[in-house]
Structures are given as structure tokens and as C-alpha cells.
Amino acid sequence: MGTPTYVMTLPLKVETWQEHILEKRLNIGRNIYNACLGEAWRRYKYMIRNPRYWESVRMPKGKERNQLLNQLKEQYGVRKFDLNMYVQEMGHKFKRNIGSQMAQNIAERAFQAMEKVMYGNGKKVHFCSVGQFFSLEEKTNKTGFRYIPENKRMEWLGVILPVMMKDQDEYAHLALQDKIKYCRLLKKQIRGKNRYFVQFVLEGFPPRKRNQNYSKDENARVGLDIGTSTLAVTSENEVKLLELAEGLAVEERKKRILQRKLDRQRRANNPNKYNDDGTINRSNREKWIQSENYRKTRKELAEMSRKVADKRKQAHNQLANHILSLGLDVRVETMNFKGLQAKAKKTEVSEKTGRFKRKKRFGKSLANRAPSMLLSIIDNKLNYFGLSLKRIDTAKVKASQFEHFTQTYVKKKLSKRWNHFEQGDVQRDLYSAFLIMNTKDNLCEIDVERANKTWNHFFDKHQQEIERIKQLNKKQLSSIGL
Structure with a gap:
């Protein structure tokens, strides 16, 4: 079980020329996501054509059934590990805009969408259309899109984005004292304009706000x-x-x-x-x-x-x-x-x-x-x-x-x-x-x-x-x- 986690969102100060770069990188992320999703869907369709797949699905739930399904997934490359291997070449091609860890994260998001279909929670996969890809995230705060606490800014492959944080924002200052697991770039369209935010995924519990009045009685x-x-x-x-x-x-x-x-x-x-x-x-x-x-x-x-x-x-x-x-x-x-x-x-x-x-x-x-x-x-x-x-x-x-x-x-x-x-x-x-x-x-x-x-x-x-x-x-x- 993972450590407790909470999220805090703050706006970014983005210049016009930087917005063009961010839009380009979001579009690259969209193309990588669609490519990974298409590849995962293609492999899945090949897998379900195998009669052994349907034999294993009809088997009673247990260890033998799981082993057979895992063998088929390995044979056809329908695993998160296989999709991470598939995206490596794209990560290398777009390394000036998308880091290798970010590319792997995009591939894992595509695999999560594929899993919904595999396990009966969805009927088909949905590809992302132009302008509808709104977030990119890293796996850690050490490389790629990362926060620099000394300067209160985000750095991302040559692009510097100041974080807009008020001096009197006590909650934000206390939250950023916790360990940052990773950061997420988030795009929102507000009143017809593009706005960009950073979501800090932090370890621990959020600081209590002054106006919060939670009960102290666990038995009430x-x-x-x-x-x-x-x-x-x-x-x-x-x-x-x-x-x-x-x-x-x-x-x-x-x-x-x-x-x-x-x-x-x-x-x-x-x-x-x-x-x-x-x-x-x-x-x-x-x-x-x-x-x-x-x-x-x-x-x-x-x-x-x-x-x-x-x-x-x-x-x-x-x-x-x-x-x-x-x-x-x-x-x-x-x-x-x-x-x-x-x-x-x-x-x-x-x-x-x-x-x-x-x-x-x-x-x-x-x-x-x-x-x-x-x-x-x-x-x-x-x-x-x-x-x-x-x-x-x-x-x-x-x-x-x-x-x-x-x-x-x-x-x-x-x-x-x-x-x-x-x-x-x-x-x-x-x-x-x-x-x-x-x-x-x-x-x-x-x-x-x-x-x-x-x-x-x-x-x-x-x-x-x-x-x-x-x-x-x-x-x-x-x-x-x-």
C-alpha cells in the first residue's frame, strides 16, 4: 500500500512564446498517447482471436486461469511493461520536448484505458482528438517537469515557468514543505483563454486550514x-x-x-x-x-x-x-x-x-x-x-x-x-x-x-x-x- 498522498494546484506565469511551446508538447503527448493506445488495441484484438483466450476466460477463477491469461498477455505483448518498451523509441525521438519518464507515463495512461476494456469496464477505447489533451506528468520531481524550491519556479527542458504563489498563502507554503512525489502540468480553458497550472502531488496529509472545524470525536x-x-x-x-x-x-x-x-x-x-x-x-x-x-x-x-x-x-x-x-x-x-x-x-x-x-x-x-x-x-x-x-x-x-x-x-x-x-x-x-x-x-x-x-x-x-x-x-x- 502506497504512502498517503494529496494534491495542491497553483497557477503558472506563462509568456506567449512559452504557451506555444507548451501547446506543442501537449500535442506531442497526445500523439504518443494515441499511438500507444492504438498499438495496445491492435495487440489485444490479436490476442482475443486466439481460441485459447476464450478457453481461459470460461475457466473457473483461480491460479490456473490467471497463469494461462498471463501467458497469453506476455505472448501478445498486452502488458504495461511491453507498452513501456514500445514507447522508448518515441521518447528518444521527442527527447527535446518530452522526457523518457514522461513518455512512459503517457504509455501507462494508455494501458489503463486499455485495461478498462479488457476487464469489462468499457466497450471500446477512445482516442484523444486535437486540442483535447490537457495534462502531462512526470514520475518523480528529479527530472523533466520539476519544481525548484529556491526560485519558486518550474523547469522543463529549457522552459522556466514561475509559480504564482502569494506570500500570505499559508496553506501553500506549509504544503510545499512536504515531499513532492511528482508534478503535473494542467491546462484549462477559462473564459475562452488557455490557463496553465501545476499540480503538486505531495506525500503525507494536507495542512489543516484555519476555517476547518472537524470533529475530534471518532465515535460521534x-x-x-x-x-x-x-x-x-x-x-x-x-x-x-x-x-x-x-x-x-x-x-x-x-x-x-x-x-x-x-x-x-x-x-x-x-x-x-x-x-x-x-x-x-x-x-x-x-x-x-x-x-x-x-x-x-x-x-x-x-x-x-x-x-x-x-x-x-x-x-x-x-x-x-x-x-x-x-x-x-x-x-x-x-x-x-x-x-x-x-x-x-x-x-x-x-x-x-x-x-x-x-x-x-x-x-x-x-x-x-x-x-x-x-x-x-x-x-x-x-x-x-x-x-x-x-x-x-x-x-x-x-x-x-x-x-x-x-x-x-x-x-x-x-x-x-x-x-x-x-x-x-x-x-x-x-x-x-x-x-x-x-x-x-x-x-x-x-x-x-x-x-x-x-x-x-x-x-x-x-x-x-x-x-x-x-x-x-x-x-x-x-x-x-x-
């Missing part, structure tokens, strides 16, 4: 019931029902408008590329025509997407910090977000209208709200304390069906948003978060005794939260059922 529990667009939080001190990535509705609407505009322009420029029913004519092999207005709209959409992504990440980090201020024993249900993202397989007809029901499920909501990203951020922050996010067994706990008073399971429709008790009605998501908080240490069953002890306090906090939501001057959260 927090239960999370996460949905496609909302999050229910229950702790000993707080009960909240929150909207994920709150405040992005306006930007998301602008993004959808630009997407529709882009589609109209694409169809107007290429009428022969579409069938009469509006679908793409795949038999037409003519080149797609892109007008100047189309390219302008595409740049606007890219800028809007960047803004939405940055705001979403910032909102998730703030929410993760707030959750960790409530406690460090964070528990959540295991969720198959990929399954929720996929379309429904079953074709159904509506009884009222007689029309086919749409197969779309939660793909758009998951893309906009990114609940999985929030859980990853929380888990990464917990790792700094030597802890991890505790994922309960959803199939065994069944938090959305369990009632701790009667200790019974009652299956409920998704449309039913409230649970009815003698003390009063309780919102379904908040009650699930309450039960998740009160799971046993085996994460497989509810601790009923603990739930009974904390119930009254939870119910009081729950009533306060419902009153808060009622007083909001905005559209109510759809899952609350009000």
Missing part, C-alpha cells in the same frame, strides 16, 4: 441517506435534509439552453447526416460541417460546463466539511449509482394514456448533482484521520423498510414520503438516516436499543428541520412530500 456518529439529488443527515447534534449542489439550477438551465442551441445548429449545418425521423444517418460518411457560430456556441457550452463543475465541487467540499464537523463515524448505505443511471430495460405502457412509458431514470439528476462525488470527497477527508466511510449492507439493513418500534419490515412505495408514528409523522429520508446512524458495528443490522435511546432527541430536531424547510422562500425539495 453521522448517518447519511443519500439520494439522486438530496441528502438526509442525522447526527447527535443536527438533523438536516439538504439539496445536493444547491444553487446550480440557474447554471444548469443555461447549460440546457446552450445544448439545444448546439443541436439545432448541428442539424442545420448537416441536414444530410440525419434521417427523416431525426436520428443520425450512420450510412452517411461525409465530414461533419461546423460553422463559426457552432464553434462559438460550443465554446460557450464548454465554459458553462466548467463553471457548473467548479461550483458543484466547491459545494460538495463545503458540505463534506460540515458533515465531518458533526462526527467522524460517518455511515451511509451502499448505492449502485451506475445502475440508477442506466435506462430501464422493461418496456411498459401507461394504463391512462396508452403510450409507452419513458425508460429514462436518474441519469440527468446524477450527472448534475454527483452524489457519488460527495461520498468520495468525504471518504478522502476521513482517510487523513486514518478512518474511512462506513458503508452499511443495504440488503440486510433495509433502512427504508424497517420500523424500530415494532422491529418489522414494511415495504413502501417510493411515492410514500412519510412514516406514521404515535408521536407524529417523520420524513422518510430523515428516518432512514436516523436508522443508518444507529446501526451496529457489523453494519448489517439496526441497534434497536440505541435507536430507542436517541429517538426523542431525533424527533425534536426533525420537527425543527421540517419547520425550517416550510419557511424556505424557494421551491420545496421534491422528496419532502410537502
Whole structure:
């Protein structure tokens, strides 16, 4: 297991003539990546034509099967080592712009993309088009693209790039005292202009910021019931029902408008590329025509997407910090977000209208709200304390069906948003978060005794939260059922 690692990003001061060099080197990196990916794909296609490959795939998992697959990979050169050997000649050819270690790193990135197809996590490889290769990195901070602490600058094969770091940036100065594993050049397009950054990959744990107020109690529990667009939080001190990535509705609407505009322009420029029913004519092999207005709209959409992504990440980090201020024993249900993202397989007809029901499920909501990203951020922050996010067994706990008073399971429709008790009605998501908080240490069953002890306090906090939501001057959260 590797040492703990974190990343810090700082902008670079780049002159116009230096930008030309950086663009040239990024394009060389793109060509090396595509060449390595194409070679790996070619070797893989040859390997799967061998009947022995399919015999080994059908074998039961075990040592014999792994040995046979490894022999085939060695025979056809479908290994990271083989791709590193393949890229050596290209590294020598472009040594004035791309170092040998950087070329090997590019080859390893191509092999990682190939592995996704080999192990069933992808259907095909995707080559990188012109202008879409945005990063290059080294393996160490000793050669090639490296940081010189005495002068606070990056040096890269004759190009000197000052790192823009403020004197009062206490966090950056403390972080750079840690060991630098390697550095990454990162290109971003911000407001139509190219900006360049250096990402320091540092060993250890990030310095604590002054405004961070994490809990010091590793036993203080927090239960999370996460949905496609909302999050229910229950702790000993707080009960909240929150909207994920709150405040992005306006930007998301602008993004959808630009997407529709882009589609109209694409169809107007290429009428022969579409069938009469509006679908793409795949038999037409003519080149797609892109007008100047189309390219302008595409740049606007890219800028809007960047803004939405940055705001979403910032909102998730703030929410993760707030959750960790409530406690460090964070528990959540295991969720198959990929399954929720996929379309429904079953074709159904509506009884009222007689029309086919749409197969779309939660793909758009998951893309906009990114609940999985929030859980990853929380888990990464917990790792700094030597802890991890505790994922309960959803199939065994069944938090959305369990009632701790009667200790019974009652299956409920998704449309039913409230649970009815003698003390009063309780919102379904908040009650699930309450039960998740009160799971046993085996994460497989509810601790009923603990739930009974904390119930009254939870119910009081729950009533306060419902009153808060009622007083909001905005559209109510759809899952609350009000």
C-alpha cells in the first residue's frame, strides 16, 4: 500500500512564446498517447482471436486461469511493461520536448484505458482528438517537469515557468514543505483563454486550514441517506435534509439552453447526416460541417460546463466539511449509482394514456448533482484521520423498510414520503438516516436499543428541520412530500 498522498494546484506565469511551446508538447503527448493506445488495441484484438483466450476466460477463477491469461498477455505483448518498451523509441525521438519518464507515463495512461476494456469496464477505447489533451506528468520531481524550491519556479527542458504563489498563502507554503512525489502540468480553458497550472502531488496529509472545524470525536456518529439529488443527515447534534449542489439550477438551465442551441445548429449545418425521423444517418460518411457560430456556441457550452463543475465541487467540499464537523463515524448505505443511471430495460405502457412509458431514470439528476462525488470527497477527508466511510449492507439493513418500534419490515412505495408514528409523522429520508446512524458495528443490522435511546432527541430536531424547510422562500425539495 502506497504512502498517503494529496494534491495542491497553483497557477503558472506563462509568456506567449512559452504557451506555444507548451501547446506543442501537449500535442506531442497526445500523439504518443494515441499511438500507444492504438498499438495496445491492435495487440489485444490479436490476442482475443486466439481460441485459447476464450478457453481461459470460461475457466473457473483461480491460479490456473490467471497463469494461462498471463501467458497469453506476455505472448501478445498486452502488458504495461511491453507498452513501456514500445514507447522508448518515441521518447528518444521527442527527447527535446518530452522526457523518457514522461513518455512512459503517457504509455501507462494508455494501458489503463486499455485495461478498462479488457476487464469489462468499457466497450471500446477512445482516442484523444486535437486540442483535447490537457495534462502531462512526470514520475518523480528529479527530472523533466520539476519544481525548484529556491526560485519558486518550474523547469522543463529549457522552459522556466514561475509559480504564482502569494506570500500570505499559508496553506501553500506549509504544503510545499512536504515531499513532492511528482508534478503535473494542467491546462484549462477559462473564459475562452488557455490557463496553465501545476499540480503538486505531495506525500503525507494536507495542512489543516484555519476555517476547518472537524470533529475530534471518532465515535460521534453521522448517518447519511443519500439520494439522486438530496441528502438526509442525522447526527447527535443536527438533523438536516439538504439539496445536493444547491444553487446550480440557474447554471444548469443555461447549460440546457446552450445544448439545444448546439443541436439545432448541428442539424442545420448537416441536414444530410440525419434521417427523416431525426436520428443520425450512420450510412452517411461525409465530414461533419461546423460553422463559426457552432464553434462559438460550443465554446460557450464548454465554459458553462466548467463553471457548473467548479461550483458543484466547491459545494460538495463545503458540505463534506460540515458533515465531518458533526462526527467522524460517518455511515451511509451502499448505492449502485451506475445502475440508477442506466435506462430501464422493461418496456411498459401507461394504463391512462396508452403510450409507452419513458425508460429514462436518474441519469440527468446524477450527472448534475454527483452524489457519488460527495461520498468520495468525504471518504478522502476521513482517510487523513486514518478512518474511512462506513458503508452499511443495504440488503440486510433495509433502512427504508424497517420500523424500530415494532422491529418489522414494511415495504413502501417510493411515492410514500412519510412514516406514521404515535408521536407524529417523520420524513422518510430523515428516518432512514436516523436508522443508518444507529446501526451496529457489523453494519448489517439496526441497534434497536440505541435507536430507542436517541429517538426523542431525533424527533425534536426533525420537527425543527421540517419547520425550517416550510419557511424556505424557494421551491420545496421534491422528496419532502410537502
